[in-house]
Amino acid sequence: MTFRERLQAWRYNLVPDHIIGEILEKRWTDNAIPFVALIATVAAFGSQIPGFFSLYSLQESTRQLGEFSLVVIGLTVVMLGGGIDLAVGAIFALSAFAAIATFFIFALPVWVAFLAAITTGIIIGAINGYLIGYIRLRAFLTTLVILIIGRAIFEILIVNYGSIAQMSQVSSDIWDYIGDDIILGFSVPVLTTIIVAFITHIALTRSRPGWHVLAVGGSRRSAHNAGINVRRTVFFTYVFSGFTTGLAGFLFATRLSGTGIGTGHGLEILALTAAVVGGNSLGGGRGSVIKGLMGAVIVLVMTNGLIRLGYGTGTNQMVLGVLLAVAVTIDIRWLKNRHKVLNEMYVAPVYLKMDDAPSAEAGSGTAFELNNRLSKARSIGLGEIEGPEDVILDRNDHLYCGTRHGEVVRFFAPDYTESEVFAHVGGFPLGLAFDRDENLISCVGAMGLYSITPDRKVTRLSAETRRSFTSIVDDAVLRDPNDLDIAPDGLIYFTDSTKRYDAHDWTLDSIENRGTGRLLVYDPKDGSTKTLLDGYRYTNGVCMAHDNKSLYFCETWACSIHRYWLEGPKAGKAECVLRNMPGYPDNINRASDGGYWMAWLGMRTPSFDLSLRHPAMRKRMTRRLPQDEWLFPNVNTGGVVKFDDDMNIITTLGDLTGLSHPSVTSMREHKGQLFIGGILNNRIGLYDIENADKNWTAPVAYWGEKS
Amino acid sequence: MNASSFNQERIVLIATILIAVSASVFLSGFLNVPNLISIVRSISVLGILALGMAIVIIGRGIDLSMVAIMAMSVAWYLQMINDGYNDYLALMLVITGVIAIGALNGFLVAYADVPPIFVTLATGLFVFGYVRSQLIPSDAVAVPHGHWLELMGQFRLFNIPVDVFIFIALSFAAFIFLRFTKWGRYVYFAGDNPAAARNIGIPVRPMQVLRYVLAALISFIAGLLTAASLLSIQTRVINSNLLYDVILVTVIGGIGLSGGKGGVRNVLIGSALIGILLNVMTIADISLLSQNLIKSTILLAAIILDGVLNPRDEQTAQQGDI
Structure with a gap:
């Protein structure tokens, strides 16, 4: 690391630039200017006029x-x-x-x-x-x-x-x-x-x-x-x-x-x-x-002060005139430009040096090597749905996905050609999971954790957690709940990807790269929500391990997988179990063979990795360039990776044509088939897995056979 | 006679004629040449200020700094002459100052988007305060003996004071400007619908600055005339109701405050009504305080009438349009 780079790292990681933007977002900053003026006026006239402060x-x-x-x-x-x-x-x-x-x-x-x-x-x-x-x-x-x-x-x-x-x-x-x-x-x-x-x-x-x-x-x-x-x-x-x-x-x-x-x-x-x-x-x-x-x-201290200091006729009017003109002009200009200033100040990128990743290019021979197998996936609901971030199947083999229009859509088994709007939520449903009672629990973008009963009743479970003491902008609100999984005892573990940006501003979060992602737990017994972990760079997919003693969650911008222990000697602790992947991980779900499927929403690029080492450049970029010219994580190529509890990479699936599944955000295995969702996609993919257990379904794996 | 022919302008005209006729019947000393000349003379300064105000109001603005500019520019000018400055130099300085303050008004209104009422209220205060505290030592400044203003004040043509001719000339100039020049037509377009005017390519903002500069210059001329006839300028005039009289003349003549309507004719009618009314009240020996009350009540009636004739709509009223 060069000295210059080290300086950059100190400058951008230790100086809390983001606080300025957050303070500016507060309504009370409007009071700051008059308050300073107040102190200055009283101090100035108080020191000039003898006896001003006497009782x-x-x-x-x-x-x-x-x-x-x-x-x-x-x-x-x-x-x-x-x-x-x-x-x-x-x-x-x-x-x-x-x-x-x-x-x-x-x-x-x-x-x-x-x-x-x-x-x-x-x-x-x-x-x-x-x-x-x-x-x-x-x-x-x-x-x-x-x-x-x-x-x-x-x-x-x-x-x-x-x-x-x-x-x-x-x-x-x-x-x-x-x-x-x-x-x-x-x-x-x-x-x-x-x-x-x-x-x-x-x-x-x-x-x-x-x-x-x-x-x-x-x-x-x-x-x-x-x-x-x-x-x-x-x-x-x-x-x-x-x-x-x-x-x-x-x-x-x-x-x-x-x-x-x-x-x-x-x-x-x-x-x-x-x-x-x-x-x-x-x-x-x-x-x-x-x-x-x-x-x-x-105003009163100023006008009375000017009189007591013996300034002549007219001075008061002169000062008042200037005061009025300046105050009105500042008021009008500030109101008009406040959001611009805020936009300029808000994005505060940090420094991060990512280690080189093993290649994922076809023919490179690494474990991550992508192939073209996903391009053969069949399509479900092609052109009918927009943005199936997550997909899930119930005991009756029906397929559910969220859409950009704030709905949960259900495709009917066995051929998945017919669909209906299962429920209207209002926000963008992201992560999905079924609980023991077959309620569909969903992380709804920018809204919170929601539950949809089998008879389609939508209720909000949680929209906030406890506010942290050092927060400036209220971080109790869930700004970007992303994925969830449910433990056997009913506790719902879910991620909130960022505290700094709303869900649709994820590109800004990736450019800023500040670790503000959280892992939270919702307890259905008392309705409470607790923050378990904080400070990750975009927490995303969550999946209970097969033995239910730990859970995996991924940290998207750091291209890592973490394991959070629920039981055993490491209970309550998280450890990073896989780092430096060549792709940005998204949802994680169980596989039939004791492994886990993980979606890659995009692949790392040397250019963006380099830009992470140049925070000043990224700040300039967001200020001066239009949004469509920003450098942010590549989402043109993604894939699906299967790993096991020992972090061996077992399979990779990709679509090198980029035609049907360029970016993958979720996948579910069900009876030997893999259902593939993508937040930017207009279809759900259906891929036949070789040598898979044709009887395995997630609801049974999680909750057992229906009694 | 249908409803549209019964507009404010005609009402005011009829009222003026009625007052004039009844005054000439009931008040001795109203209908004679010296009194009529004194009416026109008394109204000429007010009328000139109203011309400037009209140009600004038609362009959907308002200028509350006119009286301050009128009094303080002339006071500063006379002070410089009394201090022995070269007359031309002093005049140039003052004109530059007047243009500057008009341009400042226009700039803040047009480019900083500050409501004109606040801009001109603030600059009016400032102009008075600055000149009074920094440039002149007392409230009133006299015209030096033998100065051209003194000669002008004494000048008579056919026994009519020069103010009247200047009022007529300025009215004619304003008429030509508003009716027959491109920039004058722009005043109406911008006043009627600023956004549309801007869309069709009219330089709305520079024209706005121009109007405030014109109003400031007209105020200066009105100040010179005041000084010429009174042989001094009293800066306390800014505390008087003169400014409200100017608005009264403009509004009562039928120039809508929402802009785009009216012209010089309305100013003349408004001036006539107010001039005759003031004259009648003075002849009838009504005290100055009561005159103020009557005038302001008439102004209120005029504004209410304006509000009823040009109602504001809940759906289209501009936010912050106060």
Whole structure:
């Protein structure tokens, strides 16, 4: 191994590149940018402004933050529903005035003032909601006009009645308490915000109305077609925004005990900037209360900080303008390009040096030497089925296979010319096995382990295992369940080939070549699923040994067979019993003579083996080349191999013409005949085995004669 | 008279005539030449801004930065003159700046796919904030004595101020542009159906940039006229309702906000209605605050009418089209 190659091996096998892609796949990464901005803003202004972090200063400045956050929470909910609410500037001022007028001019109790403020907010919100939700006007312009109207009314009111309120002698302990006091170290506005934010968050993420809001924002049309009352949902988002803003207006009124012509002026721009800077998407569907709160802190600290640092008129607007433009642009571009970035980052190939394999070429004289015998196989269901990954026969000699269309098809004995859809599963059935009660158990690609009873009832047995502690993307889900076999005690041993890719992306997994394949066991008694082994390069076929004391499973991209011991001194341990085969192994099944049939889905090529030693090249390849020009394992030639418990290769079968069985993924021996399936094939092959036991069938070998 | 002939444009025209007729009957001092000239003059700056806004809106956009550009470009220009810069140099600098900000608007809208409302809201804020905090020391900047703007502001032809002629000339130019030039027709195509326009080979995105640049330049002209007649420019105008008046004029004249509809005629009708209305309200001694309320209520009515006449469909409405 050259030094350069060793460096490559270290670089690509020790640096966990794949984590970046997995982290990017998480929704919470959307929060990272606003969070960093939040820390940076607070740190920058906190270090510049003396006394910024003192308790008193924080308590006082957070009063304003509490009010502002309430407004932002309301706006966030509206934005999540796909709208926008600029009227908050007017709602805030009018609610504050309503509270002031009720309390100081009409001398009514505080709770009436509170109700007045809230009602004012809800009424204006309802007007917005009616116009936008039911008449379906444009949110931006409509709320803008409501803002102007509201401000005009507010200014008329303030000019005419502002001074009366100011000269009032009314006072109340509760009023002052709300405005000035501290509970448990927090001011009332902050406590209110925490409560409202918590409730809103729970409602958005865990309740039907909240989901409706997100659905409408995410795709208005789909929500409509799904039967959600879009108009009412939109209506209530504005009512909610009116409510929280009214609440903020009330808190403002108690804090300052007065309103002026500038109350709430420009609040809509501040709140909008906050919501967008926090990472809530324009157009709806993506965002959260937390994002809104982060944006509120950023914007308020920044604008107040600039004022306290003594920058002149206009600086605030300049900074806000830049902030808004940058945040909106990043939001739009990120949403648009996120999946591209993810695609670029996700594939993280590792280094692997495969040892030279014995040749499988015809005439090479090795044990693996392929011949042309499979080309003579007869065809069953030619052109009628697509993708029989696995084939299996029952006690009555009927033949079953899965198809790409999500069905299990049954061919009738004895001539297998007639077929029917045995059951519709919905996903692509891969590995098949019969249990003691003649239920057909199947590994369904990307769905999990399923059972089909003889009377065709489909039930899901398992779709997940225990999540591993170090996983970033939830690896409890079975992404690619592939093959299974059943022990005499009923335990179902099955493989999940990869945690990183969905079943149809197996080429990407082969290019990445990272070991994430698992061997799992499902216990039908308690319905539990356990992970037995992890970290193999594409675990595939599983077969119980004839003595049922161990099982064989193959590791496709490593071209190896492993033996997992169920009993004896090595119980619970796996050992590699055959490595460096010239082909990529797939399913393994029992043979009548005490050996095992193994399918080769393809043959190794020197070019792909070489590319495995150049991870950087493979990464470049997936980024820059179209998919059909990628170098990945050859699946144009496969074959069938029979081995015994001592790992002697007994027979090989191949189709060198490549016409009928180029790639083989499964085979079953039944009464002296071999049934051959291929995931890319359009037929099942039928091959007469020389010198085979004409009476041997797998159901009898596994479960004995039927009683 | 069938339903289609009863569209918004005609309603507004009839309303305008009705208001004008009843005002001339009931309000003394409405129907005389000086008042009519003052109506046209009062509406000319608004009308010019509305022309720019119309071009953008017909192309399915909106420009909320026009008033900021109008005030701040002229303020910067006058500040440079007051600081002793060469007049031509200052003018060139400002025009470059105006084109740059218009191009920035257009670029972000056309190439970055950001909704125009947010782009222009942000650039409007930025233009005000930047010029106010970095380039000019106070809220208002006066026109220097003897400057050509002062002369222009005093210029009268047949006793009619020059603003009126410039409004008429710009309206005519905009009319020619929209009706008879290739790029002007593109505005309608792109506004009606941007995807189809792009498919038939129209350079939709460069044309979008062009429209925002035009709107910015028109704003600058409107700013020069404001400065000429008031002999100073007050940057606090961006806090006023001028921008909403511009949208009011455009929308109420019958230019649909979903684009592709309307023309200069609609701007003129909208201007006439608003001009007469403001004049009538002033003569009737309605306070400025109440005038704001009335105007904004009319704008709301216009938007509701627009929404009813050009309803949005649940199945075809664009996601994020707010």
